[in-house]
Amino acid sequence: MADTELVLLGSRRARQGRRSPLRRRIAGARWSYVYVLPMLVLLAAFVVYPIIASLGYTFYRWDGIGDPTEFVGLDNFLKVMKDFIFWKALRNTFLYVVIVVPLQLVIALALALVLNNPRLRLRNLYRTLFFLPVVTSAAVIAVVVQLLFSNFGDVVNDVLMSLGITNTYIDWLGDPTFAMIIIMGVGVWHTLGYNLVYFLAGLQTIPGELYEAAKLDGAGAIASFRYITVPMLRSVGVVILLLSIIGSFQIFDLVQVLTNGGPYFATEVVNTYIYHLAFGGASSTAVQPDVGLASAASFFYGLLLIVFAVVQAVFLRTLVSRRGGRA
Amino acid sequence: MSPIQLNRRQLLRAAATAGGAALLAGCSTPGDKTTGGATTAATLAYWDWYVSQAPWVQNEIKLFQKAHSGIAIKKTTQVTDKYPDLMALAVRSGTAPDVFLLPKAPKLEDQVSQGWLTPLDKWATPAWQARFPEGSFVEGVNVFDGKIYSAPFSALAPSLQLYIHHGVFKEAGLVNPDGTVFVPKTWDDITRAAEAIATKSGGKVFGLGFGNAQKGALPWLIELFCRGAGSPGGTQSVDYRTGKWTYGTDRNYADFLTLLLDWKKRNFIYPSSMSISDEQARAYFAKGRFGMIVGGVWNQPAWEEGGFTDYSLVTLPSPTGTPQAFFYGFPGGYLGAISAKAKHPDDAWAWLDWFYSKEAGKRWVEGGYGLSIYPDNNDPAAVTSPTFKQYVAMAGTAINGPVPAIRNPDIAKVEVAPAQPDIPDVAAGIYTGQLKDVPKALKELEDRLNDALSTAVAKAKGQGLKVSMADYAFADWDPAKPYTTKRG
Numbered sequence: 001m002a003d004t005e006l007v008l009l010g011s012r013r014a015r016q017g018r019r020s021p022l023r024r025r026i027a028g029a030r031w032s033y034v035y036v037l038p039m040l041v042l043l044a045a046f047v048v049y050p051i052i053a054s055l056g057y058t059f060y061r062w063d064g065i066g067d068p069t070e071f072v073g074l075d076n077f078l079k080v081m082k083d084f085i086f087w088k089a090l091r092n093t094f095l096y097v098v099i100v101v102p103l104q105l106v107i108a109l110a111l112a113l114v115l116n117n118p119r120l121r122l123r124n125l126y127r128t129l130f131f132l133p134v135v136t137s138a139a140v141i142a143v144v145v146q147l148l149f150s151n152f153g154d155v156v157n158d159v160l161m162s163l164g165i166t167n168t169y170i171d172w173l174g175d176p177t178f179a180m181i182i183i184m185g186v187g188v189w190h191t192l193g194y195n196l197v198y199f200l201a202g203l204q205t206i207p208g209e210l211y212e213a214a215k216l217d218g219a220g221a222i223a224s225f226r227y228i229t230v231p232m233l234r235s236v237g238v239v240i241l242l243l244s245i246i247g248s249f250q251i252f253d254l255v256q257v258l259t260n261g262g263p264y265f266a267t268e269v270v271n272t273y274i275y276h277l278a279f280g281g282a283s284s285t286a287v288q289p290d291v292g293l294a295s296a297a298s299f300f301y302g303l304l305l306i307v308f309a310v311v312q313a314v315f316l317r318t319l320v321s322r323r324g325g326r327a
Numbered sequence: 328m329s330p331i332q333l334n335r336r337q338l339l340r341a342a343a344t345a346g347g348a349a350l351l352a353g354c355s356t357p358g359d360k361t362t363g364g365a366t367t368a369a370t371l372a373y374w375d376w377y378v379s380q381a382p383w384v385q386n387e388i389k390l391f392q393k394a395h396s397g398i399a400i401k402k403t404t405q406v407t408d409k410y411p412d413l414m415a416l417a418v419r420s421g422t423a424p425d426v427f428l429l430p431k432a433p434k435l436e437d438q439v440s441q442g443w444l445t446p447l448d449k450w451a452t453p454a455w456q457a458r459f460p461e462g463s464f465v466e467g468v469n470v471f472d473g474k475i476y477s478a479p480f481s482a483l484a485p486s487l488q489l490y491i492h493h494g495v496f497k498e499a500g501l502v503n504p505d506g507t508v509f510v511p512k513t514w515d516d517i518t519r520a521a522e523a524i525a526t527k528s529g530g531k532v533f534g535l536g537f538g539n540a541q542k543g544a545l546p547w548l549i550e551l552f553c554r555g556a557g558s559p560g561g562t563q564s565v566d567y568r569t570g571k572w573t574y575g576t577d578r579n580y581a582d583f584l585t586l587l588l589d590w591k592k593r594n595f596i597y598p599s600s601m602s603i604s605d606e607q608a609r610a611y612f613a614k615g616r617f618g619m620i621v622g623g624v625w626n627q628p629a630w631e632e633g634g635f636t637d638y639s640l641v642t643l644p645s646p647t648g649t650p651q652a653f654f655y656g657f658p659g660g661y662l663g664a665i666s667a668k669a670k671h672p673d674d675a676w677a678w679l680d681w682f683y684s685k686e687a688g689k690r691w692v693e694g695g696y697g698l699s700i701y702p703d704n705n706d707p708a709a710v711t712s713p714t715f716k717q718y719v720a721m722a723g724t725a726i727n728g729p730v731p732a733i734r735n736p737d738i739a740k741v742e743v744a745p746a747q748p749d750i751p752d753v754a755a756g757i758y759t760g761q762l763k764d765v766p767k768a769l770k771e772l773e774d775r776l777n778d779a780l781s782t783a784v785a786k787a788k789g790q791g792l793k794v795s796m797a798d799y800a801f802a803d804w805d806p807a808k809p810y811t812t813k814r815g
Binding site: 063064066083085146149150153154157168169170171172173174175176179259260262263264265266279280289 | 411412415416419432433441539540542594598599600601602603604607747748752753755756758759760761762
């Protein structure tokens, strides 16, 4: 009996002994927790709670006014799955990501390599210039671009026609192909600065001795880039790639302001599709907002993105582990 | 001077104080101006979507405030296509304006049933109602369960016109033998005029332009041209002769869209029309970038204010030159209302009454904004603007048409789900070449809309309402003549 009590006491002390350092660590870092708390509360209130709350709305037809009463079961999900506009928007979103991300990363890396050169004069000025678009709101940029094309689109057309490059006027934001190209171009330009700064930070972690050693061994600029820069940037590069992909999937304001998803859904992306479902306004006729349908579309899109993210994570992990890097 | 240095605690305290002060300032109500604890003025919040008409509203507010020193009006003008959303959000958050122009969605009936509005019966006495033309207050239109919620503001008038730029037409030699500008009346006239403009200008000036960025301008073209050709539903309603949507079966729609594509192919249409806004298109028209534009009477005050008066207007161009169908209105009508949560309902009524007064209506007509509900105000002799005179003279192209909700009030309770894509999108798809088979696209649109209607009717029946698809059909209706809907 006494032995048993001793064992129990011992195990309890052992547990307390295990907890105490954790408590001590928490107590020691209490200010850090206090500082993190407001952000956590905001995250819970404005991100986590709406996600959970909107799950309930997916089962209702609801215009966002009053309480939802018209229960429709899984009809909203079926409607979204059968809606060709959703699939077109999904295709456009992936097209945007597939084109913008590689283009942006290649340009950002090339610029970072140039701007990382300590012999380049005024490099801080160039860095600032390339970063400037990032601090400007996408909606404001879109308004300016819209005004540029609507006011000076004719001038561009006249120049192109006089040079013999085109033989007809182009409605830059009203043509299905050109509108998407312009959105992608503005998208690349707008967030290029982020990736540029990330790559610059990554480049500055590579020890200069490695390049000096390679130079002594007779390696040229291309060989140094291929055998030193690329492998050393791999870990940072994977993070930049992930952030860039996530950022590109969030495309909304550029499309909403520049084209409103038109013409005929040629530039509709999933986020604008959801917005149009939730708040109407996709057409000049009064479209009834349906928050339930929009919530179902959001959840369905979320599921598709989770599947995509899992596939992507597995692929990237395999890629990094094969090359001996760390993700 | 030494720099100010704060430790962390002082900094936090200062931030909390500043934040608290900002919060208190943000929570204060601007509407209640108090001096020494006594309220001196009631501030009414008023919302509308009037942009071109803003000078009229501002003038009325000025006159009203002068006559009612105790009431101040705070006007907010919301962008047209977001107005219903903003109003719904305002009602939901308890910040609805005291007086507002009624949004198109939800239906007025639903706004009433959801408790958005104050009944006006307390003030809208029989004497007040008597100043309006007969048949202005109709159950199911602006009266629900015997209570009045709004009143008609404008007389029936054409919704859309084709505007003709005199300068462009003269440059292209489009003048009559007597030297006046040639005004096209048929579809062929318009094609010939557009061709002449494009040819004479060497492709620098275009025949026709529009601003479809808000997705409304293409449907306007279809509406104007197809009504003229004899499609009485236009883009607004079913064809009440059959009670069905007819985009696919009525060949006028396909014919017009084919003609439009032909104009586009021959470079008669301003090329950026799909991406510019209607406001931009109106400005380009005034500058002579193209010779014709479709729009409403609201275009005219802004043009005239900007000094552009050298234009003509014509409505319902048709293949033969004689319109086969018209614009249809209904008895009753509504525009302004008072919120159920209005803090000063009597003051809100005073403003609404002023807004609807005969004098304000007279100034509305004199300003060239539209026709007044009071027939005396619409005397062309009193109109000084020659272009607005042309508009007033076209009032006969708008007549009363059938109203299913008058024959069967239950029809007003049928909620038809929006069909997507609807005409604005399908028209854009056809115009940009994404929908290549025009008749097929129109037939699919027709089927979608008819399915949505019959589904809604079936659902309403299931809820116990006495409705059927036959309620939308008026076999005795002649679209060329005014129609009086008999109560069921």
